[in-house]
Amino acid sequence: MIASSTDVTQQRVLRRLLTNPGEYIWSTTYGAGLAQFIGSPVDANQIGAVIRGQIFNEAAVARSPEPLIEVRSDRAGAVYVQVTYGDVSNGTSQALAFSISNG
Numbered sequence: 121m122i123a124s125s126t127d128v129t130q131q132r133v134l135r136r137l138l139t140n141p142g143e144y145i146w147s148t149t150y151g152a153g154l155a156q157f158i159g160s161p162v163d164a165n166q167i168g169a170v171i172r173g174q175i176f177n178e179a180a181v182a183r184s185p186e187p188l189i190e191v192r193s194d195r196a197g198a199v200y201v202q203v204t205y206g207d208v209s210n211g212t213s214q215a216l217a218f219s220i221s222n223g
Contacts, residue, residue: 125209129180130216136174154220164191182206
């Protein structure tokens with residue numbers, strides 16, 4: 121099955137956010153490295169800023185309207201992220217939700 125352009129964009133955004141800088145051999149500055157926040161006190165503003173600093177590096181993410189980034193955590197230290205962004209390829213709003221934790 122071939123992924124739709126929307127699926128490809130979501131996969132690219134997720135890969136960028138979860139890849140640690142220096143791990144992608146073709147571009148050592150690629151990646152947000154969100155896993156670095158596992159086990160640390162959650163700073164939602166810092167995590168949101170890291171996401172914002174990387175998401176516009178994906179050409180398929182619209183600049184306007186600006187993506188909405190929500191970050192929350194639970195008592196166990198898991199961090200939940202939802203990013204809502206405009207998909208340039210089809211003009212729709214897309215929501216990408218994922219969690220980062222050490223368990």
